[in-house]
Amino acid sequence: MTGIAAQNAQSVIEAIVKAEWGRVISTLTSICRDFDVAEEALADAVLIALRVWPVKGVPGSPRGWLLTTARRRAIDRFRREARAGAAGDELAALQRLEAQEASDEAGQPIPDERLKLIFTCCHPALSLNARVALTLRTVGGISTPEIARAFVVSDEAMAQRLVRAKAKIRAAHIPYAVPGADLWPERLRAVLAVIYLVFNEGYAATSGAELIRQDLCKEAIRLGEILQHLLPSEAEVRGLLALMLLHDARQPARCGALGELMTLETQDRALWNRPQIKRGLTLLIGALARGYVGPYQVQAAISAVHSEAASFGHTDWSEIRLLYEKLYDLQPSPVVALNAAVATSFIEGPAAGLSVLAGLEDGGALTAYGPFHAARADMHRRAGQGTKARKAYKIAVRMTENEAEKNFLRARLTELPVT
Amino acid sequence: MKYIFLIHSAENADPRPGTPEFDEMVAAYGAFNREAAAAGVLRDGAPLQGSQTATTVRSRGGKVTAVDGPFAETKEVLGGYYILECQDLDEAIAWAGKIPTAAYGSVEVRPLMDMV
Numbered sequence: 001m002t003g004i005a006a007q008n009a010q011s012v013i014e015a016i017v018k019a020e021w022g023r024v025i026s027t028l029t030s031i032c033r034d035f036d037v038a039e040e041a042l043a044d045a046v047l048i049a050l051r052v053w054p055v056k057g058v059p060g061s062p063r064g065w066l067l068t069t070a071r072r073r074a075i076d077r078f079r080r081e082a083r084a085g086a087a088g089d090e091l092a093a094l095q096r097l098e099a100q101e102a103s104d105e106a107g108q109p110i111p112d113e114r115l116k117l118i119f120t121c122c123h124p125a126l127s128l129n130a131r132v133a134l135t136l137r138t139v140g141g142i143s144t145p146e147i148a149r150a151f152v153v154s155d156e157a158m159a160q161r162l163v164r165a166k167a168k169i170r171a172a173h174i175p176y177a178v179p180g181a182d183l184w185p186e187r188l189r190a191v192l193a194v195i196y197l198v199f200n201e202g203y204a205a206t207s208g209a210e211l212i213r214q215d216l217c218k219e220a221i222r223l224g225e226i227l228q229h230l231l232p233s234e235a236e237v238r239g240l241l242a243l244m245l246l247h248d249a250r251q252p253a254r255c256g257a258l259g260e261l262m263t264l265e266t267q268d269r270a271l272w273n274r275p276q277i278k279r280g281l282t283l284l285i286g287a288l289a290r291g292y293v294g295p296y297q298v299q300a301a302i303s304a305v306h307s308e309a310a311s312f313g314h315t316d317w318s319e320i321r322l323l324y325e326k327l328y329d330l331q332p333s334p335v336v337a338l339n340a341a342v343a344t345s346f347i348e349g350p351a352a353g354l355s356v357l358a359g360l361e362d363g364g365a366l367t368a369y370g371p372f373h374a375a376r377a378d379m380h381r382r383a384g385q386g387t388k389a390r391k392a393y394k395i396a397v398r399m400t401e402n403e404a405e406k407n408f409l410r411a412r413l414t415e416l417p418v419t
Numbered sequence: 420m421k422y423i424f425l426i427h428s429a430e431n432a433d434p435r436p437g438t439p440e441f442d443e444m445v446a447a448y449g450a451f452n453r454e455a456a457a458a459g460v461l462r463d464g465a466p467l468q469g470s471q472t473a474t475t476v477r478s479r480g481g482k483v484t485a486v487d488g489p490f491a492e493t494k495e496v497l498g499g500y501y502i503l504e505c506q507d508l509d510e511a512i513a514w515a516g517k518i519p520t521a522a523y524g525s526v527e528v529r530p531l532m533d534m535v
Binding site for chain 1: 529
């Protein structure tokens with residue numbers, strides 16, 4: 001095979017492996033009851049695939065092939081350990097593997113165990129960083145170096161994070177299970193929080209961001225799709241997916257010709273991904289129909305109102321304010337109050353918005369929050385209060401760490417009339 | 420597998436002996452002990468006397484020193500412990516949540532090493 005053909009084959013195989021990784025590893029982990037054993041067995045199978053598939057072609061069921069081959073490797077390993085005098089756990093695992101192999105050969109379907117995997121990875125006993133890393137690695141099938149790059153840590157640091165997470169699961173006996181009814185709402189929220197965190201990591205990095213950050217949004221959406229497939233009747237799962245699709249649909253317009261940050265006000269809405277918006281809206285309507293309206297659905301609804309406005313000037317700010325108030329009822333937070341104040345500034349004018357902000361400032365919760373000062377600056381600007389606007393923009397510039405945002409705020413500063 | 424439950428609370432947050440709140444707490448712990456015993460999970464447990472009764476001992480180079488006070492001066496102090504045998508961490512977490520002090524303090528849950 002030529003170099004190019006070989007490289008294509010490798011990419012094709014890697015894409016297939018990534019797509020099937022979560023499904024296969026969740027089944028293997030269920031049987032082996034050990035994350036490391038399952039991962040090593042599947043990694044071995046992948047190495048074999050990379051050697052054999054370019055020659056013999058991709059099998060009709062790559063998932064079945066990977067599972068069978070990985071299971072074989074695990075069986076061989078446990079048999080070796082049994083001969084060397086293995087403990088009861090390993091013998092039990094061997095029995096389960098052999099039983100599944102037999103049932104597989106008899107044509108019985110293999111259950112999708114990804115829910116167990118997702119809930120285990122997102123267990124509250126693991127640190128948030130650990131949950132994110134483990135979910136991306138095992139459910140998403142993303143390589144450790146790629147995850148490291150996405151979160152701007154070294155490969156070794158990310159590898160260590162995964163090792164520690166798996167060690168905690170083992171040592172503390174975090175169960176490999178789907179939680180029961182009483183724990184369900186809290187645990188599902190934990191899973192959704194992990195997926196949304198991944199999305200925000202990708203989304204918050206603005207214009208000029210490396211492709212890796214955009215890929216994070218795609219990965220989060222992919223995880224959301226998997227969860228929605230596994231839990232079709234959960235309103236908030238659908239709501240989160242809708243939210244991510246609606247936000248992500250604006251990506252093509254978020255970066256200007258010079259790589260600068262484009263806000264909702266200045267984005268070319270013709271660049272928005274309309275089919276994706278339509279899909280997001282359909283999902284949102286489906287979610288709302290289930291009769292349980294949670295925070296993700298409300299946030300999706302807010303995004304939908306923006307998406308449906310032909311231009312910034314056509315935005316239905318009254319609807320948006322109503323939705324932020326609803327969101328505040330569900331999740332009282334100063335940031336939500338801030339966003340409601342911004343809506344007020346567009347409904348009743350910047351002076352009204354500033355008056356709400358003054359009230360929020362008293363609490364002190366927002367003084368350390370850059371976007372608060374940016375919002376305040378913008379309202380002063382719109383109210384023709386150049387001096388106050390200048391002061392607030394300067395604070396906002398100091399407080400933001402994002403280069404593109406800094407540039408945007410600086411540009412606004414220079415646009416202010418000279419006093 | 421066995422887990423230890425290390426019960427911490429701010430010392431002035433615990434009810435004082437002689438108060439009705441104290442009697443309620445004693446009753447609540449009694450109920451917990453009975454429930455854990457009936458479920459077959461209780462292996463050991465005891466309240467500790469106050470941190471002012473603590474002595475911290477170190478042995479360095481063969482020399483043993485004893486110092487007044489707990490290991491670390493913290494806002495929440497260790498006030499008691501349980502050892503329960505649980506199937507997995509979720510079961511342990513459920514039991515920890517029932518410990519009366521969990522309502523206003525913290526319970527650290529840690530697996531014991533399998534010393535087979």
